[in-house]
Amino acid sequence: MDSDQLAIIIIVAALLVDLAVRITAIIVVPRNRRPTSAMAWLLAIFLIPYIGVTFFLLIGSYKLPKKRRDKQAAINSFIIETTKGIELVSDDQPWPTWLRSVVRLNRQLGAMPLVGGNSAHLIGDYAASIAAMTAEVNRAKTFVHCEFYIIALDSVTADFFAALEAAVQRGVTVRVLLDHIASVRTSTHRATFKKLTDIGVAWQFMLPVQPLKGKWQRPDLRNHRKLLVIDGTVGFMGSQNLIDRSYNKKSNLRRGLKWQDLMTRVEGPVVSGINAIFITDWYSETNELLARETVEIDDEMVDSSPDALDCQLVPSGPGFEGENNLRLFLALMYYAQKKVIITSPYFVPDDSMLYAITTASQRGVDVELFVSEIGDQAGVYHAQRSYYEALLRAGVRIWLYRAPYILHAKHFTIDDDLAVIGSSNMDIRSFNLDLEISMMVRGASFVREMRGVEDGYRELSRELTLEEWLKQPLRSTILDNLARLTSALQ
Numbered sequence: 001m002d003s004d005q006l007a008i009i010i011i012v013a014a015l016l017v018d019l020a021v022r023i024t025a026i027i028v029v030p031r032n033r034r035p036t037s038a039m040a041w042l043l044a045i046f047l048i049p050y051i052g053v054t055f056f057l058l059i060g061s062y063k064l065p066k067k068r069r070d071k072q073a074a075i076n077s078f079i080i081e082t083t084k085g086i087e088l089v090s091d092d093q094p095w096p097t098w099l100r101s102v103v104r105l106n107r108q109l110g111a112m113p114l115v116g117g118n119s120a121h122l123i124g125d126y127a128a129s130i131a132a133m134t135a136e137v138n139r140a141k142t143f144v145h146c147e148f149y150i151i152a153l154d155s156v157t158a159d160f161f162a163a164l165e166a167a168v169q170r171g172v173t174v175r176v177l178l179d180h181i182a183s184v185r186t187s188t189h190r191a192t193f194k195k196l197t198d199i200g201v202a203w204q205f206m207l208p209v210q211p212l213k214g215k216w217q218r219p220d221l222r223n224h225r226k227l228l229v230i231d232g233t234v235g236f237m238g239s240q241n242l243i244d245r246s247y248n249k250k251s252n253l254r255r256g257l258k259w260q261d262l263m264t265r266v267e268g269p270v271v272s273g274i275n276a277i278f279i280t281d282w283y284s285e286t287n288e289l290l291a292r293e294t295v296e297i298d299d300e301m302v303d304s305s306p307d308a309l310d311c312q313l314v315p316s317g318p319g320f321e322g323e324n325n326l327r328l329f330l331a332l333m334y335y336a337q338k339k340v341i342i343t344s345p346y347f348v349p350d351d352s353m354l355y356a357i358t359t360a361s362q363r364g365v366d367v368e369l370f371v372s373e374i375g376d377q378a379g380v381y382h383a384q385r386s387y388y389e390a391l392l393r394a395g396v397r398i399w400l401y402r403a404p405y406i407l408h409a410k411h412f413t414i415d416d417d418l419a420v421i422g423s424s425n426m427d428i429r430s431f432n433l434d435l436e437i438s439m440m441v442r443g444a445s446f447v448r449e450m451r452g453v454e455d456g457y458r459e460l461s462r463e464l465t466l467e468e469w470l471k472q473p474l475r476s477t478i479l480d481n482l483a484r485l486t487s488a489l490q
Helices: 003-028 035-047 049-059 066-082 099-110 126-138 158-169 180-184 189-198 250-255 270-286 324-335 351-362 378-385 388-393 428-432 444-459 474-486
Strands: 114-123 143-148 173-179 202-206 226-230 234-238 258-260 263-267 309-316 339-343 366-372 397-401 405-407 411-414 418-422 434-442 461-464
Touching: 003 035, 003 049, 035 049, 066 270, 099 114, 099 309, 099 324, 099 434, 114 126, 114 270, 114 434, 114 444, 126 158, 126 226, 126 234, 126 258, 126 263, 143 158, 143 270, 158 173, 173 180, 173 270, 180 189, 180 202, 189 202, 202 270, 226 270, 234 270, 234 418, 263 270, 270 309, 270 434, 309 324, 324 351, 324 411, 324 418, 324 428, 324 434, 339 351, 339 444, 351 366, 351 388, 366 405, 366 444, 378 474, 388 397, 397 444, 411 444, 418 444, 428 434, 444 461
Parallel strands: 143 173, 173 202, 258 405, 339 366, 366 397
Antiparallel strands: 114 263, 114 309, 143 226, 226 234, 234 263, 309 434, 339 411, 397 461, 411 418, 418 434
8 A cells, every 4th residue: 555545544544534423423422411501612623623522511501410310309399308397488478470580490499498587687897707707607606608609718718617616616516618629720729628627627629530549520510609607597608709809819909809799697497508519519419328417497596587588599500400690590581560670790691581681681681791891710701791782672671790809699689579689690601500599589678688788889989881882892702702602611
């Protein structure tokens, strides 16, 4: 065989392999995937085949391993069985006619019931939030369950770590979960992990990427939840991580960036649900089911005042079959009658969410969106901007929270009836790839408190108009559109 024949054989073989890859991609990629996402992956594979195939093999699956999904299903059954009959809700004010169907949806998706008799208060000051959590840990008597996407030991969190240590020393069981990839990326991660070990808390990584230890899933599937439970009676949840508000990153410090978050302190029966979510995640990572530390609801836990709140937790993420947070958000957008106010730091909606929001505005609902004037992640920032024109043309009012602050809070209000707060952004990542926790709250007092927070944002923001937006330079439009295309690669 001469060199010319060998070259022809190699070329024909390469073409056949290329054709086989393309045909296989057309069969495999679109299965159970959104058309936009499937199209983005197919374009990547067809235009840059070797790179596209490699990335698809690495991050193409947006589901956790089957073993973890089976654990989630088992714990959901456990939660449903142990929470039957506790749907104790207030009836002093009539429910919106559509609310029962939303409650039923959430129960079916995330297993958690709607429970009444709760109290909750918002904490919008970054330092005050950490101080409030530290104070409760210092009062702990039996257990502390701490779960955050990012935990870092620094000057801002030092008192919190000291409170954990003091709790351990007086016999309190302290368990800590922190996301592996997110926390390893912090500048003080070695000191953080050493401190947790030295003070005697039981701690585990969430979704560790440690292939040599047999722990592997798509690397960018992360546990994004932020919650704290003390003795099963007091809970905290929201958007804030346990780290300095600059995240101790050189680029953030150079730009003077500071994160603005919102947490809520909760008491009442719903705290048992927050604790159940921690138990779920602890079981997923350790195979240890903390059955002894499930919280039984008693009369002392129930707030019987006129301002008592009905609350329902909605866990979501790739461990569930459906996109729980997306389905909740969509239902509420379509049911809204008067007003929708959204706060989301990374606003990259899928088509269904974009249509729900713009449809609400076009049918006469007052819709407002709070986002940051600047971004800390270039790709997400430009993808977010690509939606502004469609929103503005539909009548949505967009408020840009002024630099150097990154508005990192994640919440929205519906009419005068409901508020939702949690860890979930309104972006494709939070809908598909991250484990999140949201809490739906029914209660006029809580909605009023949230509206006060939104009023504060408005005073510190400037409104973006369609006229201003249409003056954007061409280079910005190109960057925005390219970022929008890549955001569909999920």
